[in-house]
Amino acid sequence: MPEWPKDPKYIGKSTPRVDGAKKVSGAAKYAHDVQPEGCLYGVVLRSRWAAAKITSIDLAPALKVRGVKAAILVREGSRQVRYYGDELAAVAATSKRAALDALRAIKVVAEPQPHVVKEHLAARPDAPRVFAETPNTGAGRERKQGDPDKGFAEADVVVEGLYATQVEIHQPMETHGGVASFKDGELTAWHSTQGISGVRDGLSGALELPQNKVRVLGEFMGGGFGSKFSAGVEGLLAARLSQAAGAPVRLMLTRFDESLAVGNRPSTFQKIRVGARADGTLTAFSMESYGCAGYAAGGPSAGGSTNSGFPAPYIYRVPNFRTRHTEVSIHAGPAAAFRAPGCPPASFGIESILDELAVKLGIDPVELRIKNDPMELRQRQYRMAAERFGWAAKYRKPGSSSGPVKTGVGCAGSAWRVPGGGTQAEIEVSPDGSVEIRCGTQDLGTGTHTVIAVVAAELLGLTPADIQVRIADSRFPPSGASGGSMTVTSVTPAVFDVCTKAIEELMRTSGLADVRGPQWRAACRKLGVSPLVLQGRWIDGLSAAGTGGVQMAEVEVDTETGFVRVKRVTCVQDAGLLVNELTARSQANGGIMMGIGYALYENRVMDSTSGVMLNPNFETYKLPGIADVPEIDVAFMDLLERRVMGIGEPVTIPTASAIANAVANAIGARVTSLPITPDKVLAALGKVPGAARDNPHDAWMSLFATQPA
């Protein structure tokens, strides 16, 4: 079994990003920055209707606009549009202005049809259908374990609740898209993607080009969070426009486009019942839930992480449970995998009701979790986190702090279990001792460049600055997509393998007993004139899956204005063997900030009458700013024996739940849907005149009423 070095110099320490200087100075070129000679400006024409039959699209007027080099349809012939923002056509022109003028010149003939953009309305039997042939809701999927009826009969207390989570949009800083250059039958695409190889395969398949004639590059990219695995409609359009125009085309989505069409986290509506003994031991769980992944759920593309399903009863041990989950389709943009798909909504429902149970039983929420959490590691984490956070002193009876501004605390746990694998890598060692590592993985901003440099430096006895890391080129040895928090677990074992092989080979050719560190240059000189090039691949035994984490949040709630301020978040995360603490910490910080947005601000707002998304920009789709970010305390359990693990996703899972529980603890009333905005806080406190009228539960309840239980 291969083993990581026992007394590492770089692994587990904090190496600043090797590409940090490039990033802050602007030298790093993102897909957005790539400007090949003669590059055209590409734009997408989108549907103005939420539902319509498109009978014709006339591109001729667009082609007449000066500067326009190509105009293409997304699909030929008459077609159905199922959401506001669906792609219809695309134009490439020599300037942005010409491209936008051309978009306006395109003549679209459409027969608008009735639409439905709210989940509870879509579930009605008489609702306009998203797909004519199927109703908007199905029969649902059931899961069962043990004997739930018996479990509830054995319970000393039963609590019930209805919880809902909103549609959240990925909103990476760099929007989707890329630059495509079609030349001499070969395509080069600089694409903002989480999966270089997948984009290569997608483009070659769609354009019927041999895979060896398509090259995809993306050395730097500005975030994807699960929404950038494929070439996307925009990637394909860029390539087709380049083919049609005979020139490179840059097609990056605008923030408006980005908000509508390239993915989101599905909404969920969860009616939960939990039974427990007086000592807090869970005996039964039942849940009826709905979820909405936009239009797609009812269509052929439903499935995988693009549906709205989520794990339940999530991380807890409940001997008897019954769940039924039903998908609802509406006329809105489709879901895509989103950082820990399914988990934040799952966490919000179960963690909310566990706190209700804790209050009812008079048990400390942390103790209740320790009692019902089967993972020993997480039990330890709760104790560690409680210590760091000062839980014992801070946890009080709900709503019991004095004055109009109340403080409260909450906690929640997380799990993540996706193993790495399937990566190949290459090392080139030159006679002068310089080292290049090549791997067809990518760096989403998570620090892949740095992690590779750290591992190679450690093994070769060099410094991270000595390692030239080349990634995100589909001509390099392939790696998988960067999703599932698998990049580090997939890539580092392959780097380990090539470095080990290089050492062995150098020992052989140089005859030296040790070629690392101080001997490195001497050994490399013995290579003569040609560099040493070796391939390696992922090997078992260096990485693992199955991490756990715990977070605690402290909030301050102004009970007169409903304003929530997060004061502090403590995160204790199992990171297995930590590769680079600094970049891991960035992941945790970012995950927690994203969780704050999910908890308090973010929400896709659809308008029933017009069918449009009302907030397709950063002014109205509210994201946390730096002023909203609290003190964040992150502690990693650096456990060498657990091997390398990914943490990019688990760190965002429990944040919103912990915040929601903290708000409930502060004010003594629960906001049962995300985001927790001032209007809901005040309504929960009973301070809004006539709020019953507007209780969102009334609307959601109709979801549960439409189908017999």
Added chain:
Amino acid sequence: MKPFTYQRALSVDTAVAESSERCRLLAGGIDLLGELKEGLVEADKVVAVTRIPGLDTIEKKSAGWTIGANVTVATIAAHADLARAFPGLAAAARDVASPQIRHVSTVAGNLLQHSRCWYYRHRDVTCMKKGGDVCYAREGEHKYHALFTGGYCISPLVSSLAVALTVLDASVVVRGRGGERRLTMAELYAPAWDDHAVHHAIVPGEMLTAIEIPLAARRSAFVQASEKASFDWALVSCAVSLELEGGVVRQARIALGAVSPVPYRDERAEKALVGTRLDETTADAAAALLLEKAEPLPHNAYKVPIARALIKRALLAAATPG
């Protein structure tokens, strides 16, 4: 965005001569460029007014203070003398949007900015305010909308400075082709109360050149509530000013922002305070009076308790020496 020509005016006369239905005046551009880019308005020409000399100063004269139209929101927020005289105005300026926006937006642009109703700002929705025939917000998403209106449009006034200036009895100086006119803050917004088509009283061919604030022995305060700590609009804002004599209120002004197409006042609430000493009870009674005529819709009723709390906070803050 339709193409337009761009010109820089170097005098008020030029700006006024150019200004028309098809020629828009440009200050910081935060508001206008957004409208042009989204295709909400069209212009053949845009005339920048920020280089006109003499409009970017804050001056104290015997009758009062004059703030030039081009003074930025950031300058107001940072002006120590102004802040001493009108703490409410400085507080309002400090709470506007984000530092970047405060540094480019001007006081005139802030006062004359257009509706921020999400439907109004949407490129593919044509509501009443944009010449259509329905108000989408009434039947749809109106969480951020008005509690008081004389018409059908419920898009609220969002300028924080307008609210702060209202309680200071400020007026604006407006130059038209025929000469100059002065409008009180109430007059500046009065047409928007019941006419859904307008945002304020300034018409094409006019330019706002200055804001005048009379000297008075007043204390003022401004508070707002938002969803985020920064880069966010007020859900409700409240400005008050008080003239006190031995702790007794001689005159009071209370204005609410983001709850009506105009800075919302009710004389009854202000008069009720005269002759009283401010405390929780008198402040709350005034708040109740000011909110008496609120007509909340299903999604914006929460603004009522927020307004009530803010009125109290602003009154007590203004009454407390400091």
